[in-house]
Amino acid sequence: MGNRDETNDANNVNDNGKDDIVDDNANTNGNKSNDDHEINNKVALFNIPPEIFLPIIDNLGLGDQFILSQTSRALRHVFSRDWVQEMSQLGFKDSLRFWAAVASRKPDHWACSHCCRLHPVDTSDTPNTPRDPPCFAEYGMEDVSKGYTLQESHVQNALKLHRLGNQHQDYLAGLMRPYSTFSKREFMFENAFTESYTLNPRIIDNRFIIQEEWIIQDEDEVDRALSQHVKIYACPHVGVFDGGYLRSIDWKMQASELLRRIRPGAFEITILESMMRLAVKGPGYSMYDSCPRCPTDYEVVVSEDQHTATIRAWHDFGGEGAPVDTGWDAHVRSPGPDDWMYRGFAMREDGGRVRRLWLSSTS
Ligand SMILES: [Zn+2]
Ligand SMILES: [Zn+2]
Ligand SMILES: [Zn+2]
Incomplete structure (x- = not known):
């Protein structure tokens, strides 16, 4: 290691602690410590032969290299390099990866x-x-x-x-806290129905998963609430607009017909509406489907007495990493009507995966 240029460290981050890279990451032209030239030979990595050690380092992402370089003075010499310049050459995606890698070691x-x-x-x-x-x-x-x-x-x-x-x-407990609401819809000349909504986050296989559940109980047959009244917003792409599945289908069809004049091939996604319609026709049988555009699975089931409908959605928000790698963007609503349109007709190949993942977990 000693044959590395130990004087070329003017741009190394200063010794005063890891927090210097926080918020003001431009401050990487650190104070040069007097002790910089004392190499700590106790670092275990140095016991590994350089021909093994160096390729490992070369294969780490820049964020991991940066973190490693901050762990000891000796390693800082190994990485004696111009971080400001290296980072300025990263594209946007690699910058995100860099900061995600740095943040993954910093609980604060x-x-x-x-x-x-x-x-x-x-x-x-x-x-x-x-x-x-x-x-x-x-x-x-x-x-x-x-x-x-x-x-x-x-x-x-x-x-x-x-x-x-x-x-x-x-x-962590605050971040994982469930959320729920209960509401009762009352009408002048019709019976009432109730809607209870529960959202449960869970970490399964190091991925952030959410289950949503709507339970609709109707004094009449629940098809009345489903077809004329409910509004279900789950993922940005699959949802029943206000006024039940009949109006939602109608509205989406009219809008997509208009949209096709400027965007040929634009077709509405009416998966959840269709599932509701089928579930009403087959009480006691669960309908399953998946969003074609994001990792979200759906279930709709109507009870055999036809007074209760249960709608569930399972979302996979991915694992640790930069948003370009976790698929976060698929869950984000975009402005305009594009969200509930198909992009090609390809269905997700892993349909049902998120639902099965949830069912396989215990807590
Ligand atoms: Zn910010
Ligand atoms: Zn800030
Ligand atoms: Zn979706």
């Missing part, structure tokens, strides 16, 4: 995919009590339902704290 910080840097963790920021992003910029976000807002940072922080297992466990 998360990587913001909008401004491409670290922010301190705000332990009051949970899906049940969402805070505005610190950079005041709009960024990847999913409104699973009113009152529950899941942000990418929630998912990443939960997965990281779950992995670490011994830090900020109160915050």
Whole structure:
């Protein structure tokens, strides 16, 4: 190792601690410590022959190399390089990967995919009590339902704290808190129906999974509520618009017909509407289908007495990593009507995977 140029470290991050890369990552022109030339030969990695050690390092991502370089003075010499210059040459996706890798070791910080840097963790920021992003910029976000807002940072922080297992466990509990509502719809000349909604997050196989469940109980046959009244928003692509499945199909068909004049091949996704219609015709039998555009599986079942409908959705928000690799973007609503249109007619090949993953887990 000693034959590496030990003087070329002017651009190394200073010794005063890991937090220097936080928030002001431009501050990598660190103070040069007097001790910089004392190489710590006790680092275990140095006992590995260089011909094995160096290829390992070369195959790490830049974020991992950076973290490793911060762990000891000796390793900093191994990585004596210009981090500012290296990072400025990264494209946007690799920058996101860099910061996600750095954040994965820091329980008090998360990587913001909008401004491409670290922010301190705000332990009051949970899906049940969402805070505005610190950079005041709009960024990847999913409104699973009113009152529950899941942000990418929630998912990443939960997965990281779950992995670490011994830090900020109160915050982890807050991030994993379920959400539920109950409402009763009453009418002047019709009977009432009730809707109870429950959202449950779970970490399964190191992935952030959410189950949503709507239970609709109708004093009449539940087809009345389903066909004329309910509104179900789950993933951005599959949903029943306000006014039940009949109006939802009608509205989507009219809109897509208009849209086809400028975008030929635009066809509405009416998976959930069709599942409801079939479930009403086959009480006691579960209907299963999957979103063609994001990893979300669906189930609809109507009870045999036909007074209760249960609708379930399972979402897979992915594992730890940068949003370009976890597939986060698939869950984010886009402006305009494009969300509930097909993009080609290819169905997901792993339909049912998320539902089975949920059912296989115990807690
Ligand atoms: Zn930011
Ligand atoms: Zn910041
Ligand atoms: Zn979807």
